[in-house]
Amino acid sequence: MQTDTYWTRFIAVREQSPLVHNITNFVAMNNTANALLAIGASPAMVHSMDEVEDFVAISQALVINIGTLYSEQVAACKLAAVSASAKNIPWVLDPVGAGATPYRRTVASALTRLKPNVIRGNGSEILTLTREQALNGQGRGVDSLHDSNIALDAARQLATEIGSVIAVTGAVDYVTDGEQVMEIHNGHPLMTRVTGLGCSATAIIGAFLAVEPDALLATVAALAVFGVAGEVAAGWAAGPGSLQVALLDALYGLDEVTFKKHVRIIGR
Amino acid sequence: MQTDTYWTRFIAVREQSPLVHNITNFVAMNNTANALLAIGASPAMVHSMDEVEDFVAISQALVINIGTLYSEQVAACKLAAVSASAKNIPWVLDPVGAGATPYRRTVASALTRLKPNVIRGNGSEILTLTREQALNGQGRGVDSLHDSNIALDAARQLATEIGSVIAVTGAVDYVTDGEQVMEIHNGHPLMTRVTGLGCSATAIIGAFLAVEPDALLATVAALAVFGVAGEVAAGWAAGPGSLQVALLDALYGLDEVTFKKHVRIIGR
Amino acid sequence: MQTDTYWTRFIAVREQSPLVHNITNFVAMNNTANALLAIGASPAMVHSMDEVEDFVAISQALVINIGTLYSEQVAACKLAAVSASAKNIPWVLDPVGAGATPYRRTVASALTRLKPNVIRGNGSEILTLTREQALNGQGRGVDSLHDSNIALDAARQLATEIGSVIAVTGAVDYVTDGEQVMEIHNGHPLMTRVTGLGCSATAIIGAFLAVEPDALLATVAALAVFGVAGEVAAGWAAGPGSLQVALLDALYGLDEVTFKKHVRIIGR
Numbered sequence: 001m002q003t004d005t006y007w008t009r010f011i012a013v014r015e016q017s018p019l020v021h022n023i024t025n026f027v028a029m030n031n032t033a034n035a036l037l038a039i040g041a042s043p044a045m046v047h048s049m050d051e052v053e054d055f056v057a058i059s060q061a062l063v064i065n066i067g068t069l070y071s072e073q074v075a076a077c078k079l080a081a082v083s084a085s086a087k088n089i090p091w092v093l094d095p096v097g098a099g100a101t102p103y104r105r106t107v108a109s110a111l112t113r114l115k116p117n118v119i120r121g122n123g124s125e126i127l128t129l130t131r132e133q134a135l136n137g138q139g140r141g142v143d144s145l146h147d148s149n150i151a152l153d154a155a156r157q158l159a160t161e162i163g164s165v166i167a168v169t170g171a172v173d174y175v176t177d178g179e180q181v182m183e184i185h186n187g188h189p190l191m192t193r194v195t196g197l198g199c200s201a202t203a204i205i206g207a208f209l210a211v212e213p214d215a216l217l218a219t220v221a222a223l224a225v226f227g228v229a230g231e232v233a234a235g236w237a238a239g240p241g242s243l244q245v246a247l248l249d250a251l252y253g254l255d256e257v258t259f260k261k262h263v264r265i266i267g268r
Numbered sequence: 269m270q271t272d273t274y275w276t277r278f279i280a281v282r283e284q285s286p287l288v289h290n291i292t293n294f295v296a297m298n299n300t301a302n303a304l305l306a307i308g309a310s311p312a313m314v315h316s317m318d319e320v321e322d323f324v325a326i327s328q329a330l331v332i333n334i335g336t337l338y339s340e341q342v343a344a345c346k347l348a349a350v351s352a353s354a355k356n357i358p359w360v361l362d363p364v365g366a367g368a369t370p371y372r373r374t375v376a377s378a379l380t381r382l383k384p385n386v387i388r389g390n391g392s393e394i395l396t397l398t399r400e401q402a403l404n405g406q407g408r409g410v411d412s413l414h415d416s417n418i419a420l421d422a423a424r425q426l427a428t429e430i431g432s433v434i435a436v437t438g439a440v441d442y443v444t445d446g447e448q449v450m451e452i453h454n455g456h457p458l459m460t461r462v463t464g465l466g467c468s469a470t471a472i473i474g475a476f477l478a479v480e481p482d483a484l485l486a487t488v489a490a491l492a493v494f495g496v497a498g499e500v501a502a503g504w505a506a507g508p509g510s511l512q513v514a515l516l517d518a519l520y521g522l523d524e525v526t527f528k529k530h531v532r533i534i535g536r
Numbered sequence: 537m538q539t540d541t542y543w544t545r546f547i548a549v550r551e552q553s554p555l556v557h558n559i560t561n562f563v564a565m566n567n568t569a570n571a572l573l574a575i576g577a578s579p580a581m582v583h584s585m586d587e588v589e590d591f592v593a594i595s596q597a598l599v600i601n602i603g604t605l606y607s608e609q610v611a612a613c614k615l616a617a618v619s620a621s622a623k624n625i626p627w628v629l630d631p632v633g634a635g636a637t638p639y640r641r642t643v644a645s646a647l648t649r650l651k652p653n654v655i656r657g658n659g660s661e662i663l664t665l666t667r668e669q670a671l672n673g674q675g676r677g678v679d680s681l682h683d684s685n686i687a688l689d690a691a692r693q694l695a696t697e698i699g700s701v702i703a704v705t706g707a708v709d710y711v712t713d714g715e716q717v718m719e720i721h722n723g724h725p726l727m728t729r730v731t732g733l734g735c736s737a738t739a740i741i742g743a744f745l746a747v748e749p750d751a752l753l754a755t756v757a758a759l760a761v762f763g764v765a766g767e768v769a770a771g772w773a774a775g776p777g778s779l780q781v782a783l784l785d786a787l788y789g790l791d792e793v794t795f796k797k798h799v800r801i802i803g804r
Contacts, residue, residue: 027565027581029295029336033463038508043463044365045295048338054369068565070584070608072338097580101590193788195569195579240574241784248509252461297563297604301731306776311731312633313563316606322637340606516777520729 003260006221009212010259014040018060018210022203023047023077025067025096028196031244032063035200038251039225041207047073052080059084060210062091063203064116066098066107067196074107081114090209092118094202099128109136112162117215119158120167120202123151130154133161152181165215169201173223175216182220185264186227188234194244201226220265228262229254271528274489277480278527282308286328286478290471291315291345293335293364296464299512300331303468306519307493309475315341320348327352328478330359331471332384334366334375335464342375349382358477360386362470367396377404380430385483387426388435388470391419398422401429420449433483437469441491443484450488453532454495456502462512469494488533496530497522539796542757545748546795550576554596554746558739559583559613561603561632564732567780568599571736574787575761577743583609588616595620596746598627599739600652602634602643610643617650626745628654630738635664645672648698653751655694656703656738659687666690669697688717701751705737709759711752718756721800722763724770730780737762756801764798765790 019042024032029045036043046055049072056062062084064077084091093116095108109132112119119129127150152174155166160178168174173184191197204226208218232254233246287310292300297313304311314323317340324330330352332345352359361384363376377400380387387397395418420442423434428446436442441452459465473490480486500522501514555578560568565581572579582591585608592598598620600613620627629652631644645668648655655665663686688710691702696714704710709720727733740762744754768790769782 025581026294026562027569030298030463030566033295034508034512037461037463044368045293045336046365046368047336048371050339051369051371054371058368068581068583071586097582100580100582100594101587103584103587103590193573195566195573237785239785239788240570241781241788244570244784245509245513245781248512249505249507252507252509294562298566298731301563302776302780305729305731312636313561313604314633314636315604316639318607319637319639322639326636513777513781516780517773517775520775520777 003263003265005217006224006263006265007256007259009208009218009221010225012211013207016211017042018207019044019058020061020063020203020206020210021046021056021059022063023052023073023080024063024065024199027067028199031196032200032203034248035251036203036207038248039204039207047076049076049079052076053083056080056083056089057087059089061206062089063206064091064111065094065096065199065202066104067096067199069104069107077111078114081111081116085114090117090215092116092120092202092206092209094199095119095121095125095129098125105132109133115162116164117209118165118167118205118219120169120205122170122198123168126151126158126166126168127154130158133158156181165219167205167219167223169198169223173227175219175223177216180216181268182216183266183268184220184223184227185266186224186262187230190234190237190240190243191230193240224263224265225254225259228259231262232258271531271533273485274492274531274533275524275527277476277486277489278493280479281475284479285310286475287312287326288329288331288471288474288478289314289324289327289348290331291320291341291348292331292333292467295335296467299464300468300471302516303519304471304475306516307472307475315344317344317347320344321351324348324351324357325355327357329474330357331474332359332379333362333364333467333470334372335364335467337372337375345379346382349379349384353382358385358483360384360388360470360474360477362467363387363389363393363397366393373400377401383430384432385477386433386435386473386487388437388473390438390466391436394419394426394434394436395422398426401426424449433487435473435487435491437466437491441495443487443491445484448484449536450484451534451536452488452491452495453534454492454530455498458502458505458508458511459498461508492531492533493522493527496527499530500526539799539801541753542760542799542801543792543795545744545754545757546761548747549743552747553578554743555580555594556597556599556739556742556746557582557592557595558599559588559609559616560599560601560735563603564735567732568736568739570784571787572739572743574784575740575743583612585612585615588612589619592616592619592625593623595625597742598625599742600627600647601630601632601735601738602640603632603735605640605643613647614650617647617652621650626653626751628652628656628738628742628745630735631655631657631661631665634661641668645669651698652700653745654701654703654741654755656705656741658706658734659704662687662694662702662704663690666694669694692717701755703741703755703759705734705759709763711755711759713752716752717804718752719802719804720756720759720763721802722760722798723766726770726773726776726779727766729776760799760801761790761795764795767798768794
């Protein structure tokens with residue numbers, strides 16, 4: 001696929017300025033909102049049980065992130081997710097730290113079973129979700145997973161079983177719908193030293209889902225834009241502090257020539 | 269009125285360093301606290317029902333912002349607002365997203381009826397409050413509002429009915445007590461791409477209310493300082509990320525010559 | 537003690553990348569996480585009662601900060617603290633605003649009695665804790681405290697009574713175990729105009745405790761690294777906004793030559 005396809009999706013976000021409803025963690029709320037503003041979307045952080053159903057109904061996409069979960073928020077996440085699905089509003093799940101505690105595993109697994117359009121996580125988060133899915137008797141075991149590409153195999157399995165697009169991000173990002181696998185070779189290692197950039201990436205996927213119904217295409221485009229902006233920003237930055245700032249500037253100012261020069265997407 | 273009048277209020281904030289009690293949203297907490305520190309005030313973010321009454325009693329102003337409201341916080345807002353009024357401590361309300369959901373409308377309306385000294389919002393937020401006030405049978409309908417200047421007319425009506433100063437911020441900021449209307453022609457369009465700057469503006473109004481009992485004067489001075497600092501910062505910034513940083517530097521370093529050179533306040 | 541001793545502890549943090557569990561305030565969450573990432577540690581912000589016990593068990597240190605306390609969080613703090621102590625996982629307390637309200641005094645005092653390995657606060661916070669400790673009948677009165685060095689005397693008394701290391705930070709930082717007193721003459725006055733830097737300092741103490749069992753040594757090393765990075769950053773900054781950014785860059789890039797050139801630690 002031509003890089004033009006991805007760039008035009010970014011233009012669509014800038015032109016349509018979709019309202020993106022976020023139920024996200026307290027660490028990343030500020031820079032997630034700023035990342036969405038920088039790409040031209042309209043962010044809202046709304047998590048009260050008293051209004052999530054009403055708010056999701058006026059939004060073009062929903063982003064759920066369990067980074068600093070607690071029981072009331074989990075309830076709000078479930079209610080918002082069910083409402084979004086019922087109204088065909090696309091939603092994306094970021095299962096932060098899914099494997100760290102039994103509680104987190106349980107919540108991440110429950111949200112996964114609500115069938116988000118996209119799930120974005122790192123390798124171990126996706127692996128945890130796939131294992132939990134298997135333990136819940138709804139999938140094959142993970143014994144078949146190869147050591148070499150264990151997270152990608154887990155992602156493909158999970159995508160097939162729940163019908164979602166799965167993005168495994170890291171040095172290389174993998175995006176799969178269970179059959180197709182796309183690789184994005186962008187981004188910069190210094191990005192791992194800034195908190196909440198994975199959360200920003202997930203939110204940006206939400207914005208792209210709002211303008212593009214093909215979840216695989218939307219996710220690849222979002223991660224490509226985010227990765228290219230990260231590379232540009234890393235070139236301006238003296239460390240992780242200035243990288244966080246520069247990334248917002250780079251997302252805001254990203255132009256077609258720069259994007260097409262840096263983007264590296266490979267279909268496997 | 270001479271610009272000197274506004275500048276001396278800023279000097280008063282820097283010299284008196286008022287303690288400003290904030291019950292605000294999770295997105296803007298960090299940059300609101302930093303904005304208050306940058307102008308020389310002393311911020312505190314305190315929202316537990318177990319201490320808001322005690323804390324407001326030692327503060328010089330209270331700022332209430334419903335951006336990420338939830339039921340416990342709403343209760344704390346009401347308790348703090350009632351306590352502040354009882355002790356003649358000035359308070360300012362930021363009815364973020366007042367019209368977005370029924371819950372938000374109800375809460376914003378209830379807080380409005382507690383008669384804040386100042387309310388700052390964008391045009392649609394102020395319009396929502398005026399309509400709610402009318403629906404509660406405590407005001408005229410909004411039918412009389414002209415299309416042209418609809419938010420300003422709503423602001424004047426609301427100001428008259430509840431006896432507060434109302435600030436409608438946007439490309440031009442309008443501040444009214446129902447009779448007088450002051451316009452501030454400062455700020456920069458890039459400021460709309462940074463999250464929480466409206467929240468910072470509201471908090472800065474709180475700091476100025478702490479040193480100046482005339483709420484109209486305090487509000488105009490606060491918005492003028494904030495707008496001028498925003499213009500200065502936009503001149504230094506490469507995008508919204510660096511603008512957020514530069515704005516704090518500009519607020520901190522703002523001097524009299526720069527302020528008087530840029531400030532543009534018009535009485536109507 | 538040679539400055540080499542302190543520098544090698546920083547190298548240990550960078551090499552071991554300890555997982556630091558934070559239950560902290562909403563204002564400082566983002567920059568605390570970023571400060572921990574910048575020094576090479578691995579931060580997690582986890583505060584739900586449903587998982588704090590499980591999470592502390594996989595962490596190398598725990599940081600508790602009551603800046604924006606509320607009842608559920610206080611319960612989570614106590615549970616996490618007790619769990620950490622039971623497993624010999626070091627923990628550090630930041631009693632933000634301990635004296636501001638009765639509720640805050642009660643909570644800070646209760647957490648102090650759980651015997652954190654380190655407490656870091658400003659002079660008035662430490663003085664409050666010492667007074668509360670005395671009022672609870674578990675210590676001498678504070679009558680003996682001299683006016684001149686009142687916070688340091690309070691710190692020594694508190695350290696002796698609860699067996700913790702106490703750090704009183706300010707223009708000069710004092711660290712004591714009740715007998716030894718170490719002074720750190722680093723940092724920069726502009727740091728007081730950035731919110732949450734005390735919280736970041738406390739979190740960094742947590743990271744150093746994870747790699748160094750001697751709490752006095754760990755605390756002095758952490759505050760020295762933080763203070764030197766602050767000085768370096770202040771040299772780059774145009775105000776408090778850019779200082780916040782530059783501090784993360786400085787922590788990330790700090791090298792041995794710069795550290796040894798700037799560090800000024802004095803044993804009394």
